[in-house]
Amino acid sequence: MQGDKYTIARQERQKHVDAVVRARDRKKLVVAGPGTGKTHLFKAVLEEKDNTLTLTFVNALVADLSLELFGLSDVKTLHGFARSQLGKATLRTVKVFPKLSEVIRQDAGILLGDSVNFDYLFHNRKDTDSRVHFYKKRRMYYDHYGFSDLVYAAVLYFEQNEERIPFYSQVLVDEFQDFNTLEVSLIDLLARRSPVLLAGDDDQALYESLKNASPRHIRQRYAGETGGYACFTLPYCSRSTRVIVEATNDIITSAKAKGLLLGRIDKPFRYFQDAKKDAASDANPHIVHSHVYSKQLPWFIKKHITDITQQLRAEFTVLILSPTRTQCQGIYEALKSKGFQNVYFAEKTDSTPSLLDGLKLLLQDSKCNLGWRIVSKELLDGPTFDALLGQSDVRGETETDKLAKMVSQSLKKQVEVMLSDLRRVRDGRKLVDNQVSELLSKIGIDAFGAATQSLQGELKSANQPLADPGIRRTPIVVTTIQSSKGLAADYVFITHFDDRYCVRDRDNGISDQDVCSFVVALTRAGRKVYLLSTDRSQTATFLTWIDKGRICEVRSPGQGEQ
Numbered sequence: 406m407q408g409d410k411y412t413i414a415r416q417e418r419q420k421h422v423d424a425v426v427r428a429r430d431r432k433k434l435v436v437a438g439p440g441t442g443k444t445h446l447f448k449a450v451l452e453e454k455d456n457t458l459t460l461t462f463v464n465a466l467v468a469d470l471s472l473e474l475f476g477l478s479d480v481k482t483l484h485g486f487a488r489s490q491l492g493k494a495t496l497r498t499v500k501v502f503p504k505l506s507e508v509i510r511q512d513a514g515i516l517l518g519d520s521v522n523f524d525y526l527f528h529n530r531k532d533t534d535s536r537v538h539f540y541k542k543r544r545m546y547y548d549h550y551g552f553s554d555l556v557y558a559a560v561l562y563f564e565q566n567e568e569r570i571p572f573y574s575q576v577l578v579d580e581f582q583d584f585n586t587l588e589v590s591l592i593d594l595l596a597r598r599s600p601v602l603l604a605g606d607d608d609q610a611l612y613e614s615l616k617n618a619s620p621r622h623i624r625q626r627y628a629g630e631t632g633g634y635a636c637f638t639l640p641y642c643s644r645s646t647r648v649i650v651e652a653t654n655d656i657i658t659s660a661k662a663k664g665l666l667l668g669r670i671d672k673p674f675r676y677f678q679d680a681k682k683d684a685a686s687d688a689n690p691h692i693v694h695s696h697v698y699s700k701q702l703p704w705f706i707k708k709h710i711t712d713i714t715q716q717l718r719a720e721f722t723v724l725i726l727s728p729t730r731t732q733c734q735g736i737y738e739a740l741k742s743k744g745f746q747n748v749y750f751a752e753k754t755d756s757t758p759s760l761l762d763g764l765k766l767l768l769q770d771s772k773c774n775l776g777w778r779i780v781s782k783e784l785l786d787g788p789t790f791d792a793l794l795g796q797s798d799v800r801g802e803t804e805t806d807k808l809a810k811m812v813s814q815s816l817k818k819q820v821e822v823m824l825s826d827l828r829r830v831r832d833g834r835k836l837v838d839n840q841v842s843e844l845l846s847k848i849g850i851d852a853f854g855a856a857t858q859s860l861q862g863e864l865k866s867a868n869q870p871l872a873d874p875g876i877r878r879t880p881i882v883v884t885t886i887q888s889s890k891g892l893a894a895d896y897v898f899i900t901h902f903d904d905r906y907c908v909r910d911r912d913n914g915i916s917d918q919d920v921c922s923f924v925v926a927l928t929r930a931g932r933k934v935y936l937l938s939t940d941r942s943q944t945a946t947f948l949t950w951i952d953k954g955r956i957c958e959v960r961s962p963g964q965g966e967q
Contacts, residue, residue: 414678418641422446425602430635433602434581434626438674439653439928440644440893443604444473447577450602451477454574458599460486461579462588462616465891470579478577483588484552487559491550494562494569502766502775504758505551509543511782515791516798527553528585528617546797547775556587563594573599580890581605582623583612589622593632603634607670608657610921611887620668627670641677644893644931647686650676652934652951653927659950660920688716689933691957694902694948698961699939702900703739707872709935713896714876723881724894726926728906730885736900737883744872750883760784761848764823768831771824777808780820823847886926897930903940907947915946923947 422442425435426449437443447470451457457478459470464482471480481489484501492499502508506523513521513536521536531537544554563570576595578584582605584592595601607620625631642650654674660666676686697705710723727733730753737750763779770776774797782790796811809817826844829836836844882892886899901907907923908915927934938945948956 411678411680414641418442418643418677421637421639421641422449425637426450428635428637431600432596432632432634433600433637434623434634435602435604435637435639436606436623436627436670436672437604437639438606438642438672439609439925440642440931441639441674442641442643443579443639444470446604446639447474447579448477450577451575456573457575457577458486458571458573458595459577459579460592462583463580463891466579469891478575483591484555487556487591488550490559490571491555491562494566499555500549501551501555502547502549502762503552504756504762505544505547505549505775506540506553507756508547508758508775508778509540509551512543512794513539515794524551524553525617527557528587530586530590547778548773549775553587556591560587560590560594563591567594567597570594570598575599576601578603579605580609582607582610582620583616583618583890584622585617585619586622588618596632608666608674608921609890609925611890611918611925613918615887624668624670638672640673640675642674642928643677643679643682645676645928646682646689646930646932647676648690648692648955649927649930649934650674652692652955653924655951655955656920656924656927656947660915660917663915665915665917665920685932692934692936692951692955693957693959694936694938695959696941696961697937697939699901702937702939703736703743705937706736706740706898706935707743707745707876709898710876710879710881710896711873714879721879721896721932722894723879723896723898724889724892724929725881725883725898725900726886726889726929727883727900728885729901732901733883733885740881740883744877745879745881746872747878748881748883751888758782759849764820764827764848767820767824768827772807772809774808777812781808781812781816784816784819886922889925889929893929893931895930895932896935897926897933898935898937899926900937900939902936902938902945902948904943904946905940907945 422445425433425446435443435446437446447459451474459474459478459480460483461467461470461480462483467480467482467485474480488499488501510521510523513519513523517536517539519536523536523540525531526534526537526540540554544550550558573595576592576599578592578601581592581603592601592603603623603626605623607623610618610620612618622631626634627636645653657666657674661669676682695705706723706725713721725733725736727736733750737748740748758779760780760783763776763783766773766776767780778794778797781793785793793808793811797806797808823844826836830844882894884892904911908919910916936945936948938948
């Protein structure tokens with residue numbers, strides 16, 4: 406009888422996949438909640454097709470999809486696709502500098518007296534804004550693209566040369582709920598020549614503030630307001646245990662009752678019955694909540710990883726989600742100090758151009774305008790740099806128009822010394838001690854501080870026992886909720902689960918993006934979720950939105966236990 410139940414469940418889930426695959430519509434939209442099998446669907450859609458393209462904007466998803474769809478599809482980020490197409494159109498290498506929009510924003514502040522968010526202009530297709538022309542002129546002078554203007558250039562090229570839009574037997578687009586107007590323009594252009602399948606979930610829209618994305622694009626298409634898409638859903642979540650699916654539905658229901666998620670796509674999100682998942686659900690019937698002092702979070706996490714290991718006696722994965730990168734950094738360092746050897750935390754790269762960025766460009770091309778512009782900004786005083794930038798405001802066609810010809814001889818000599826040292830480092834040749842310290846000082850690396858910190862860590866670790874061998878190598882990823890898209894783990898710890906962190910605007914209360922962020926965090930887990938509050942003065946609002954029967958309160962650790 407049990408076997409029949411699971412067979413029926415698999416058949417019911419497959420019906421939704423088959424409905425998408427068998428539909429003859431050239432334009433399809435699949436609304437797929439977390440863990441509902443998008444990759445399985447993609448494989449089915451791509452079967453027996455060649456010359457296919459899969460697009461997303463999340464780098465982590467590109468890596469995962471490239472593996473899952475290896476040999477089935479060419480998987481690219483949007484800017485990676487745009488770069489390849491512009492390269493084919495111009496028959497030259499398209500050079501990209503990710504921080505270009507910040508460079509030109511600084512230029513605009515000096516040359517126009519206006520600090521411009523150029524990414525916003527591109528994301529929202531502000532084509533007639535005169536500042537877009539200023540950006541284009543500076544970009545051409547620097548002979549590099551940034552990420553946003555790269556996609557923008559590809560869109561303009563295809564709009565002006567529709568016959569050059571490439572043809573594919575199938576185009577798949579993932580995470581469509583987080584696309585902005587510019588990115589949607591690119592997809593609409595591809596849809597003119599190729600069958601397109603969009604996949605996404607407006608309950609997981611996270612990037613409105615970061616990249617001007619909006620869930621309205623997926624909602625408009627689902628409602629039939631835009632583009633004539635045949636619409637489907639994948640309702641069965643095979644990632645998470647029953648209580649996580651039910652708690653997620655609690656959150657959505659409560660949000661709608663509070664007047665949030667207006668215009669949301671109404672779709673089912675159901676637990677998928679499976680023998681292994683049922684066993685995991687029975688073993689983990691609750692979501693754990695506890696009040697934990699912030700400094701005790703690493704101790705709590707280690708204790709429960711130990712408990713899980715004792716229960717399972719098998720390998721499992723852990724994901725720790727915190728609201729801010731500073732909190733992530735603290736937890737990461739504390740877990741390392743407690744003897745965990747397989748903890749990963751990705752440091753955020755600085756969006757501000759640095760002296761090293763400019764020097765790296767000059768190592769590749771000694772006459773690179775962009776490289777000289779960046780190093781000049783870092784090495785010259787303000788008035789001198791402003792005057793130099795003014796000379797470069799009109800781009801010419803001769804060598805004398807290059808910044809390398811405009812900078813002073815003293816600056817050239819200073820830069821050449823640094824480049825020479827960097828070449829030696831790059832090529833594995835030795836520098837004398839004073840050269841090393843001088844070079845590191847110039848490019849902003851505190852060698853003494855880094856060495857001291859490393860030594861301090863070594864001395865501390867010598868006094869700390871290693872974690873028990875049974876938990877020492879547990880795979881742990883620490884990241885923010887916003888950076889967790891595309892990630893999943895058996896056990897998820899959501900730290901600082903308090904309104905002061907989970908509600909972005911305390912004056913106006915919980916927003917749609919707050920709800921979506923919590924839904925994403927909750928559904929990263931396959932087996933169990935731990936909600937760890939640090940504010941003992943009040944109960945987190947989201948906790949009150951979940952049925953009390955699904956929550957297990959765990960006594961907070963004693964003050965002396967660390």
